[in-house]
Each structure stands twice: as C-alpha cells, then as structure tokens.
Amino acid sequence: MVNITETTSPPLSEIIKVLNHESINLYAEHLIKELGKKYSGTGSTHAGVEVVKEFLNNAGIPPEGLFIEDGSGLSPLNAINSKDLVSFLSYMRKKGKYFGEYYSSIPEAGKDGTLSSYFRDPVFGSGIRIKSGSMTRVRSYAGFFVTKSKKNIVFTIIVNNYSGPSRHITTGTENIIKQIILEE
Numbered sequence: 001m002v003n004i005t006e007t008t009s010p011p012l013s014e015i016i017k018v019l020n021h022e023s024i025n026l027y028a029e030h031l032i033k034e035l036g037k038k039y040s041g042t043g044s045t046h047a048g049v050e051v052v053k054e055f056l057n058n059a060g061i062p063p064e065g066l067f068i069e070d071g072s073g074l075s076p077l078n079a080i081n082s083k084d085l086v087s088f089l090s091y092m093r094k095k096g097k098y099f100g101e102y103y104s105s106i107p108e109a110g111k112d113g114t115l116s117s118y119f120r121d122p123v124f125g126s127g128i129r130i131k132s133g134s135m136t137r138v139r140s141y142a143g144f145f146v147t148k149s150k151k152n153i154v155f156t157i158i159v160n161n162y163s164g165p166s167r168h169i170t171t172g173t174e175n176i177i178k179q180i181i182l183e184e
Helices: 012-022 025-040 045-058 082-095 099-105 166-183
Strands: 129-135 138-146 152-160
Touching (some): 012 099, 082 099, 138 166
Antiparallel strands (some): 129 138
16 A cells, blocks of 8 residues: 555644634534544444533533533534533643643634634733623623732623624623623
C-alpha cells in the first residue's frame, strides 16, 4: 500500500476554540460521535449522548433534566435548565482537568465570537467570557465574569419564546451582568 497523502488534525483545544467562537455546528455533531466512538466503540450520536450523560452524572449533575437529540444543540427537542448548566460550568472551573483550555475556547465578549459587537462598555473590562446560543425565539448565554470586588461569577441566562428583536435580549443580558459587576 502506498501512502498518497496524510492529514494531521489540529489539537482538540484548537477545534473546540473554533467551535465555540464561530458556532460551527458540524464540528459539534462530529465531536459527539467521536465521543461515542472513543468511549463506547460506536461512533453514533446516541453513543456520544450516553457518554455526555455519564460524564455529567459523575460530575453530580443529574441527567434527568437533560435532553440531547443531536451534537450541535440545533434540535428544538434539546434542553438543559440553567441550574444544571451553571453546575456544569462550576464543575469545569473547580475540577475540570483542562479548564484552562476550555476557558480559552470561550469567546471574550465584546472582542470576538458572536457577541463581538456587544459588551463593549468599559465596565466589562477584559474578563467576560460568554458562549451564546440561539434558535427561533430562543437566546441563551453562559459563561464567566469577574465583579469589581474580584468575585468570580459563573452564569447562565436562557430566554424562551420572546417577541421583538433579539438584540433587546442581548442588551438586556448586558444590563443584568453590568449590574452584578457593579454591585459586588
């Protein structure tokens, strides 16, 4: 057999950074199947979902309130409540083996990612990392920021079935976070 070409994948940390900054759903779909392949020997969405649920259960997050139909989160059948999402982010901060890489993969609001045009007020400084997600009449924001008193905050805001322009949801989220930063 003759090797015609060879391609080396970038490190997973770089793939995740592109995924989180640009919301490339194809990457997410592939990664959940890869989880299934690596940890159960079956490269399917279902197998990957089971790996994710087992991880969350081992992290103390009950899988009963988690509904995963695909890897990208685009299915309207997907769901997670904000409490469990905050629990996951807190777990990652405190116990995540690769938290530094994970944290770096989350866009810095006001500078890059889907929220590059928001969070530009100087009060946000350079310490706010947010991953946003959206579908029709759904906006979600999750991440990390530091208050004026140097308190580390993990947060999730999920807005469902809203009416009006989505930018109102984003500016409302900005205002909520700004109040928390200044009050602390």
